[in-house]
Amino acid sequence: MPEPIISTVDIVLLIIKDDRLCVTLSKRDKEPYVNQEALPGGYIHAQDDRDCLDAAVRILQQKTGLLPPYLEQLKTFAGAARDPRGWSISVVHFALVDADLILSATNPGLTIWPVDALRRLPFDHNEIIATAVERIRNKSQYSSLPCYLAGETFSLPRLQKIYEACLGETLNKVSFRRKMDELGVLETVAGQTESAGAHRPAQLYRLKSEFKNQLKLLVRGL
Amino acid sequence: MPEPIISTVDIVLLIIKDDRLCVTLSKRDKEPYVNQEALPGGYIHAQDDRDCLDAAVRILQQKTGLLPPYLEQLKTFAGAARDPRGWSISVVHFALVDADLILSATNPGLTIWPVDALRRLPFDHNEIIATAVERIRNKSQYSSLPCYLAGETFSLPRLQKIYEACLGETLNKVSFRRKMDELGVLETVAGQTESAGAHRPAQLYRLKSEFKNQLKLLVRGL
Numbered sequence: 422m423p424e425p426i427i428s429t430v431d432i433v434l435l436i437i438k439d440d441r442l443c444v445t446l447s448k449r450d451k452e453p454y455v456n457q458e459a460l461p462g463g464y465i466h467a468q469d470d471r472d473c474l475d476a477a478v479r480i481l482q483q484k485t486g487l488l489p490p491y492l493e494q495l496k497t498f499a500g501a502a503r504d505p506r507g508w509s510i511s512v513v514h515f516a517l518v519d520a521d522l523i524l525s526a527t528n529p530g531l532t533i534w535p536v537d538a539l540r541r542l543p544f545d546h547n548e549i550i551a552t553a554v555e556r557i558r559n560k561s562q563y564s565s566l567p568c569y570l571a572g573e574t575f576s577l578p579r580l581q582k583i584y585e586a587c588l589g590e591t592l593n594k595v596s597f598r599r600k601m602d603e604l605g606v607l608e609t610v611a612g613q614t615e616s617a618g619a620h621r622p623a624q625l626y627r628l629k630s631e632f633k634n635q636l637k638l639l640v641r642g643l
Numbered sequence: 644m645p646e647p648i649i650s651t652v653d654i655v656l657l658i659i660k661d662d663r664l665c666v667t668l669s670k671r672d673k674e675p676y677v678n679q680e681a682l683p684g685g686y687i688h689a690q691d692d693r694d695c696l697d698a699a700v701r702i703l704q705q706k707t708g709l710l711p712p713y714l715e716q717l718k719t720f721a722g723a724a725r726d727p728r729g730w731s732i733s734v735v736h737f738a739l740v741d742a743d744l745i746l747s748a749t750n751p752g753l754t755i756w757p758v759d760a761l762r763r764l765p766f767d768h769n770e771i772i773a774t775a776v777e778r779i780r781n782k783s784q785y786s787s788l789p790c791y792l793a794g795e796t797f798s799l800p801r802l803q804k805i806y807e808a809c810l811g812e813t814l815n816k817v818s819f820r821r822k823m824d825e826l827g828v829l830e831t832v833a834g835q836t837e838s839a840g841a842h843r844p845a846q847l848y849r850l851k852s853e854f855k856n857q858l859k860l861l862v863r864g865l
Contacts, residue, residue, distance in 0.1 A: 425647030472722030500694030508689035
């Protein structure tokens with residue numbers, strides 16, 4: 422067997438804040454790049470993890486306190502030059518969660534940055550985030566993916582803002598609502614409305630249970 | 644650093660044969676599953692490979708004699724259960740080539756199977772191939788991807804057959820030609836036609852050079 426290769430999982434944890442698509446970074450507690458902000462990540466643990474998704478769930482839980490949100494494999498970044506420790510593989514996943522879950526988390530090591538205003542990050546993390554944003558952008562065009570950023574209940578104007586943040590463009594209200602009808606993933610929340618400043622109250626919606634992913638915040642981070 | 648993990652690259656090498664989408668398998672020369680047919684693959688060599696794509700090119704060349712055809716990362720398959728040797732990662736790529744290059748290859752260890760008529764293969768290779776077919780199917784709907792299966796020059800009826808094999812459905816001739824016009828990747832080959840049995844000769848096309856990938860067959864396999 423050839424020489425061992427560093428095998429890790431990194432997670433691009435995305436939220437919407439101030440109507441912008443943002444990424445959650447975590448302060449590194451080890452060398453290299455100790456104390457610098459980077460994507461939450463860690464080694465695969467052959468003893469504990471059944472597969473990569475399992476590793477991503479464990480690492481996300483340890484670093485952010487979040488239990489499995491919407492999580493999908495993005496791409497694998499690998500090579501001789503990306504990590505000063507040696508040849509490394511990172512199987513990158515992206516996760517979408519409601520911002521409130523991050524903002525209410527007690528983990529002081531987490532920070533939030535708009536994806537289009539990032540400083541230079543360690544490793545190839547800028548490139549990884551750019552790839553994730555491109556994937557989200559593409560998928561938002563034809564899927565209910567952005568709904569996972571919207572929290573438990575939301576108005577259609579709010580959901581439209583989220584889609585717009587993902588797509589990087591404004592949408593026509595009528596055609597957006599038609600698209601949502603087509604998708605068929607939403608249901609109204611009986612009797613619940615959102616007051617929207619000077620506007621009339623907006624009906625609240627949620628994902629139908631069959632399209633809902635399991636998401637929970639640990640009372641205290643691990 | 645935790646215990647080492649087996650780090651490999653596998654390649655789903657696809658061609659069209661008898662108007663069917665087929666995968667090229669290679670006889671394994673090592674345990675586990677020695678002498679069984681499986682996807683061409685191998686260990687990442689930290690000393691030789693700059694990155695995963697580099698590893699895929701090297702392995703494909705060693706096992707099939709093919710120099711870089713159209714090659715794209717598919718997905719990473721990883722876990723404790725997929726390889727009897729232990730926890731393993733396979734960064735899977737897919738490659739599309741003209742069937743003639745495989746059929747004229749002198750490597751006796753290569754065999755060709757329709758993707759929808761595969762026996763049970765070693766590891767999780769059936770699942771990997773199914774994932775590749777799904778990706779090709781999706782991408783064929785909106786890209787020039789199937790052109791890489793068509794060889795140097797081809798008629799539009801031939802290219803339509805290839806698209807149909809990728810998509811798993813028949814296409815309307817008029818709308819197919821309109822789509823190809825829209826894509827704008829083809830150019831006519833001056834004066835060249837293909838005789839098509841009882842039909843009148845068909846104009847030959849090729850990929851415009853800016854949409855062409857580099858592909859070569861070694862005179863003798865390595």
